[in-house]
Structure formats: structure tokens, C-alpha cells
Amino acid sequence: MSLQSKASLADRGQAFGMRLITRAGGLDALKNPVLRGKVEKVLYRSAKSGFRAQTVAGRAFARKPGSGDSTRPASTKPRREFDLTPTDDQQMIQEAARELATEVLRPAAADADAERRTPDTVFEQAAAMGMTLLGVPAELGGVAEERSTVAGVLVMEELARGDMGLAVSIMASAAVANALANYGDSAQQATFLPPFTDEKEPAGGALALQEPQPLFDPLAPAATAVRQGDQLMLNGRKSLVPGAENADLFIVSALLDGEARLVIVEPGTTGLTVGEDPAMGLRAARTSSLELCDVRVPTTNLLGTADDHLDAVRRARLAWAAAAVGTGQAVLDHLKTYTVERKAFGEPIAYRQAVAFTVSNIAIEVDALRLVVWRAAALLDAGKDASSLIAQSRVLAARHGAQIGSDGVQMLGGHGFVKEFDNERWFRDLRATGVLEGMLLV
Numbered sequence: 536m537s538l539q540s541k542a543s544l545a546d547r548g549q550a551f552g553m554r555l556i557t558r559a560g561g562l563d564a565l566k567n568p569v570l571r572g573k574v575e576k577v578l579y580r581s582a583k584s585g586f587r588a589q590t591v592a593g594r595a596f597a598r599k600p601g602s603g604d605s606t607r608p609a610s611t612k613p614r615r616e617f618d619l620t621p622t623d624d625q626q627m628i629q630e631a632a633r634e635l636a637t638e639v640l641r642p643a644a645a646d647a648d649a650e651r652r653t654p655d656t657v658f659e660q661a662a663a664m665g666m667t668l669l670g671v672p673a674e675l676g677g678v679a680e681e682r683s684t685v686a687g688v689l690v691m692e693e694l695a696r697g698d699m700g701l702a703v704s705i706m707a708s709a710a711v712a713n714a715l716a717n718y719g720d721s722a723q724q725a726t727f728l729p730p731f732t733d734e735k736e737p738a739g740g741a742l743a744l745q746e747p748q749p750l751f752d753p754l755a756p757a758a759t760a761v762r763q764g765d766q767l768m769l770n771g772r773k774s775l776v777p778g779a780e781n782a783d784l785f786i787v788s789a790l791l792d793g794e795a796r797l798v799i800v801e802p803g804t805t806g807l808t809v810g811e812d813p814a815m816g817l818r819a820a821r822t823s824s825l826e827l828c829d830v831r832v833p834t835t836n837l838l839g840t841a842d843d844h845l846d847a848v849r850r851a852r853l854a855w856a857a858a859a860v861g862t863g864q865a866v867l868d869h870l871k872t873y874t875v876e877r878k879a880f881g882e883p884i885a886y887r888q889a890v891a892f893t894v895s896n897i898a899i900e901v902d903a904l905r906l907v908v909w910r911a912a913a914l915l916d917a918g919k920d921a922s923s924l925i926a927q928s929r930v931l932a933a934r935h936g937a938q939i940g941s942d943g944v945q946m947l948g949g950h951g952f953v954k955e956f957d958n959e960r961w962f963r964d965l966r967a968t969g970v971l972e973g974m975l976l977v
Contacts, residue, residue: 596726596727596730596784596801597726598722598726599722599725599726600722600725604721605719605720605721605723605724606672606674606675606716606721606724607672607682607716607717608670608671608672608679608680608681608682608716608717619685619906619909619910619913621685621686621689624680624683624686625683625685625686625689628669628686628689628690629686629689629690629693631664631666632664632666632689632690632693632694633693633696635660635661635664635666635693635694635697636693636694636695636696636697636698636702636861637697639656639657639660639661639697640657640694640697640698640701640702641697641698643656643657643698643701644697644698644700644701644819644957644960645954645957645960647698647700647701647818647819648698648700648818648819648960649818649954651813651818651819651821652819652821653700653701653704653705653778653819653820653821657701657704657705658704658705658739661705662737665678666690666694666705666706666709667705667706667708667709667712667731667737668709668712668731668732669683669686669687669690669709670682670687670709670712670713670716670717670976670977671712671713671716671728671731671732672716675716675724675728675732676728676729676731676732677712677716677732679716682717682916683916684850684853684912684913684915684916684977685909685912685913685916687854687857687912687977688853688854688857688908688909688912688977689857690706691706691854691857691858691861691975691977692857692858692860692861692864692905692908693861694706694861695857695858695859695860695861695862695865696861696862696864696865696868697861697865698819698960698964699816699817699858699861699862699961699964699965699967699968700816700817700818700819700820700960700964701819701820702858702861703777703817703819703820703858703974703975704777704778704819704820704821706854706975707739707740707741707742707777707778707820707974707975708731708737708738708739708740708741708778709976710740710741710742710786710851710854710973710974710975710976711731711740711741711742711784711785711786712728712731712732712740713976713977714742714786714797714838714839714847714976715727715728715731715838716728717839717843718797718838718839718840718843718846718847719838719839722835723799723835723836723838727784727799730783730784731784738783738784739778739781739782739783739784740782740783740784740785740786741776741777741778741779741782741784741785741786741974742785742786742847742851742973742974742975742976743773743776743779743785743786743787743788743825743973743974744756744773744787744788744847744848744851744972744973744974745773745774745775745776745971745972745973745974746758746771746772746773746774747772747774747824751972753788753795753848753972753973754795754844754845754848755790755795756771756788756789756790756795757771757772757790758770758771758772758773758787758788758789758790758827759771759789759790759791760789760790760791760796760798761791762791762792762834763831765833765834766831766832766833766834767791767798767831767832767833767834767836767837768829768830768831769787769789769798769800769806769827769829769830769831769832770827770828770829770830771787771789771827772824772825772826772827773787773824773825773827774812774822774824774825775812775814775817775822775824775971775974776809776812776822776823776824776825776974777817777820777821777822777974778820778821778823779809779822779823779824779825780809780821780823782802783802784799784800784801784802785799785800785801785802785807785825786798786799786800786838787800787825787827788844788973791837794841794844795841795844795845796837796838796839796840796841796844797837797838797839797843797844797847798832798836798837798838799832799836799837799838800827800830800832800836801832804830804831804832805829805830805831806827806828806829806830806831807825807826807827807828807830808825808826808828809823809824809825809826810823810824810825810826811823811824812824814967815963815966816960816963816964816965816966816967817964817967818960818963847973847976848972848973849921849922849925850915850976850977851972851973851974851975851976852925852928852929852972853908853911853912853915853921853925853928853977854975854976854977855929855932855967855968855969855971855975856904856907856908856925856928856929856931856932856968857908857977858968858975859904859932859935859936859965859968859969860901860904860905860908862936862940862961862964862965862968863897863900863901863904863935863936863939863965864901865957865961866897866939866940866942866943866958866961866965867894867897867898867901867939869943869956869957869958870894870897870943870946871894873946873947874890874891874894874946884946890946893942893945893946894946896942897939897942897943900931900935900938900939901939903931904928904931904932904935907924907927907928907931908928910924911924911925911927911928912977929969930969932968932969933968933969933970934969936965936966936968936969937962937965937966937969939965940958940961940962940963940964940965940966941962943958943961943962944958944959944962
């Protein structure tokens with residue numbers, strides 16, 4: 536990347552920071568002095584100097600005892616009636632993610648897909664905007680006053696509208712930080728979370744649930760964990776792990792005593808091997824495999840309960856559905872313009888009934904999926920059972936995501952099959968949303 540491009544990104548980061556400072560100043564949530572201080576640190580850090588790229592994998596985590604009970608984000612304040620309108624706080628976060636997607640992710644997407652890597656500058660801009668800390672309480676070094684699944688799906692949707700591969704690459708680390716914040720005990724939070732909230736060089740991580748087996752069931756992983764005194768011995772294989780080559784921490788799923796559980800595993804642990812595992816889509820996330828052969832970790836690395844594992848699976852599926860909404864919206868936005876500007880037989884192709892109906896169907900499916908995703912997120916924030924709606928979002932993403940991508944290619948004819956347009960990449964990425972497990976967490 537040229538020096539001019541880097542300077543441009545730095546300027547954008549400064550502009551984003553100043554916009555957010557102005558926008559955030561009057562929000563009720565920021566009357567909390569602790570939260571406001573954290574937000575200001577994130578924003579002024581971006582405006583002044585930007586972030587250094589995360590380049591060191593396998594950093595050492597100093598064991599700490601913790602101090603009493605673990606810290607959790609506060610529950611979302613209940614609303615008096617059914618209302619999916621984002622709050623002022625959520626709109627601020629959504630707008631920030633939208634700017635990041637439009638100004639940073641979309642321009643970098645094609646090269647990132649071709650090179651199978653996320654540019655350091657993209658990580659820096661996302662970190663400078665605080666995107667990876669939205670689910671971490673201010674008391675733990677994050678910027679969250681309360682746990683907001685709605686905010687999480689709004690961010691995931693907007694980032695995926697910019698580019699799903701880059702969005703997954705960015706939010707993979709957020710998934711690990713969220714898991715530690717929401718499932719970890721105080722000692723785990725004190726030991727593993729500080730590097731993720733580090734102001735100068737934030738850590739990266741990956742939530743590894745997916746396995747290379749047909750009809751994979753995340754609640755019955757083939758990977759196993761066996762208790763041996765004060766240690767766990769892990770064996771198995773994880774696939775499609777984003778950014779594994781440079782990750783500082785992994786959270787993997789394994790079957791322990793007949794129950795699926797989450798386990799913290801540090802890179803460099805004896806028996807842990809990272810291998811190549813490229814996929815047809817999500818190329819920018821640079822997916823890899825994890826081989827666990829007699830990997831031993833302390834039993835204190837067991838994260839949360841079996842119910843927490845189930846919660847992580849459901850929230851990951853909701854995150855993927857939100858990503859499908861975002862990329863589906865990108866397809867729709869492009870087609871609405873392209874079909875009007877593209878002419879055949881002396882008139883825009885949008886005047887052709889088959890074309891108009893196809894674009895209309897995409898709009899219907901994207902909005903329908905968005906409604907289900909937002910409703911599920913709102914239920915989770917209200918502390919209610921959202922399992923049915925999450926299942927619906929999963930089915931809709933699997934059924935319509937790939938079709939939206941395919942129609943996006945078809946509407947461009949021969950243009951849809953070449954790299955000049957983004958549609959072929961969107962098609963490949965959308966195929967993932969109904970089949971992948973883990974990686975993301977809202």
C-alpha cells in the first residue's frame with residue numbers, strides 16, 4: 536500500500552473519531568464517567584495517532600487470580616413496548632460501522648480477497664473505532680455500558696455490507712473478547728482479557744467451533760477433552776478458523792463428559808498445529824485449520840458452562856444471519872443502480888419484468904431476514920428465549936443468502952462472472968452464512 540493511501544486512511548480515522556466525538560457527546564449512556572472515559576480514549580487515540588498493527592502471535596498471558604466475582608455487562612434496559620427502532624446509542628454505533636464499511640472496508644475488499652489477507656490498516660481503523668470492544672464492559676477495559684445484542688447485529692450487518700470477509704476478520708477477535716466478558720470467571724478475565732483491550736497493540740483471537748465433517752453438529756463436536764488431574768487433554772481438528780496464523784488466543788469447542796464445552800487454548804501449546812484451510816469465500820479472513828493432538832491445558836481454562844456453549848452457538852448463528860443481511864443489502868444496492876443504468880434494446884433492463892421481479896424479491900428477502908434478526912436480538916436483550924427466531928434466521932440465511940448472491944451475479948450477465956464487479960465475491964461469501972458455525976459472536 537502506498538504512503539498516500541496510508542495517509543488517506545489515517546485522515547479517515549481522524550475524521551471518524553471527530554464525528555463520533557461530536558455525535559456521542561449528548562448521549563445519555565455517556566453520562567457514565569467510566570464509559571465516557573473509555574470512549575474518549577478510543578476516539579482520541581484514533582484522531583491523534585491511530586493504532587499499531589497487531590503482529591505478535593502467541594503472546595504470554597500472566598496468570599492472575601482475579602478479584603471475587605466475574606464482571607458482566609449490565610442487562611439491557613427493558614423497553615415498554617415492542618419496538619425495534621435503534622436507540623440513540625445504537626444509531627451512533629451503527630453509523631460509525633457504516634462509515635467504516637463504506638470508506639475503509641469496501642475499497643480494500645477486492646485486493647484483500649485476492650491476497651487472502653486483511654490489510655493492517657483495516658485492523659487499525661476498526662480498532663480505532665472501538666468495534667472489537669463493543670461487547671466488553673467499561674470496567675474490563677471495553678466501552679460497553681450494557682450487553683446489547685441489537686448493537687452487535689447492527690454492527691455486523693453494516694460491516695458485512697462493506698465486505699463480509701473483512702468483517703469476519705475484524706470481528707473474530709471481538710468474538711473472543713465477548714466470550715471472555717460474558718462466560719469467563721474473574722481469573723480468566725484478569726488473565727486473558729487485558730491484551731484484547733490494550734490501547735497500543737490489541738490482541739487477536741479466534742472462536743473455533745467448526746469441524747471438517749459432514750452434517751457437523753456444533754453441540755456434538757468430534758473434538759474431545761479428557762480430565763487428567765488438574766489438566767484437560769484435547770484432541771481433534773477445527774476448520775475454517777479466521778486469522779489463526781497470527782492469533783494470540785483460541786477458544787475451541789470440545790466434548791467433555793458428554794457435554795460440549797468451550798476451552799481456552801494459547802498458541803504455542805505443545806500439540807497444537809495451525810495449517811492452511813482456504814475456502815471459496817471469506818478469503819480476506821484467511822481461514823486455517825487447528826490440529827489438537829494431546830494438547831494439555833489447565834482445567835482453569837474451561838470457559839463457562841454447557842449452557843454458555845449453547846448460547847455461543849446460537850449467538851454465532853445470529854451473527855452469521857446479520858452478516859447475510861449486510862451482504863444481501865450490498866447486492867441489492869448495486870442492482871438497483873446497475874439495472875437502471877444498464878440498457879438493452881434501447882431501454883434500461885430494469886424495465887424488463889423478469890429483472891424487476893428478481894430485484895424486488897431480493898429486497899423482500901433481505902428485509903424479511905433483517906426483521907427476524909432484529910427481533911431475535913431484541914428478545915435476547917430482554918432476557919427472553921430467542922431460540923426459535925434464531926433458528927428461523929439460520930434457515931432464511933441458508934435458503935435465501937446464496938440465492939441472493941446468485942441472482943446478483945445473474946443480473947449482470949457476463950459482467951457478473953468477472954472480478955471487475957463485486958458480485959461474484961458477494962456470491963461466494965453469502966454461501967457461508969447458512970453453513971458455518973462459531974467464528975462470530977454478538
